[in-house]
Amino acid sequence: MGRAPCCEKTGLKRGPWTQEEDELLVDYINKNGHGSWRSLPKLAGLLRCGKSCRLRWTNYLRPDIKRGPFSPEEEKLVIQLHAILGNRWAAIAAQLPGRTDNEIKNLWNTHLRKRLLSIGIDPQTHEPTSISSPLMGPVKRPPVSPSTRHMAQWESARMEAEARLSMESSLLLAPSTPLPPIKKTNPDYFLQIWHSEVGSSFRNITTKSEKLTYSSPVSQASVSGMTIEMAPKPEVELSSSNLEVEPESDLEKMKIINIYAGFTHSSGSSEVEDSSDTALRLFFDFQGQNDMSFLEAS
DNA sequence: AATGCCTGCAACCGCCACAGG
DNA sequence: GCCTGTGGCGGTTGCAGGCAT
Structure with missing residues (x-):
């Protein structure tokens, strides 16, 4: 047989x-x-x-393959994308020009996974293996399904980027008001991914696997004369026991998602900082260990 | 110098999705 | 709707080279 x-x-x-x-x-x-x-x-x-x-x-x-060791930036990106996409190596590779899925898979299995483990991060969940409570000591996190967690991380970053675009848009539409210094941001990386094939496939997956309990209308942001239509949000399953109050704003929705996903950081700051940096921290939820210094450790 | 162990990476395997008949 | 062929993907394996003893 x-x-x-x-x-x-x-x-x-x-x-x-x-x-x-x-x-x-x-x-x-x-x-x-x-x-x-x-x-x-x-x-x-x-x-x-x-x-x-x-x-x-x-x-x-293939002639377009980039050979040689991964740069620290590429390694960071792989970790961040893995937090979002899981073991979807081909999708991750699509965001690293010149790198193959096999190469990234090998990098993960031989280097990155071990480094995460060595600093107490579960390489599959991207969460600390345990968290500590002042009253109860070390506490295990409640299990969160990978798709929900990845979706929540996606959604958090996307909302933040969306908020930044809205803010920038409103500032541009009101030129008489004194403009606060805004950090020049390159085209928002995560919005790019969100609107790329990766984001598209991710949205499809979450749409297929998660039930809808809330959704927000398609929104638009206008930046530098360019209209950007935000994609519909992925659908999120939040059971009624977990969600007692209908979220009023995207910010509240984001908080709920973060709580649901077991996040402990406060991402609801009204300050609009460089959203790429913020999004990276959201993706790379290390419970206060936001620096990537461990990457330099061999 | 010889041996065994470890690591990294190329290649393989099996499964899945999709298109066409 | 079913079957078959094909490409793509992720998990796993096996080997070569480096390193430690």
């Missing part, structure tokens, strides 16, 4: 690729494109299975 092999394995080479094989594959794809991976090996003169060719190309031979 058993599943039929993905391709005829008899007579096919396995294991590490030789330089000659690499050259054959690259030459063929450069001239003809990969077309059907199944038929490619025969056409390219390779004794490999199509799947193996595809893997070799996507993980190693």
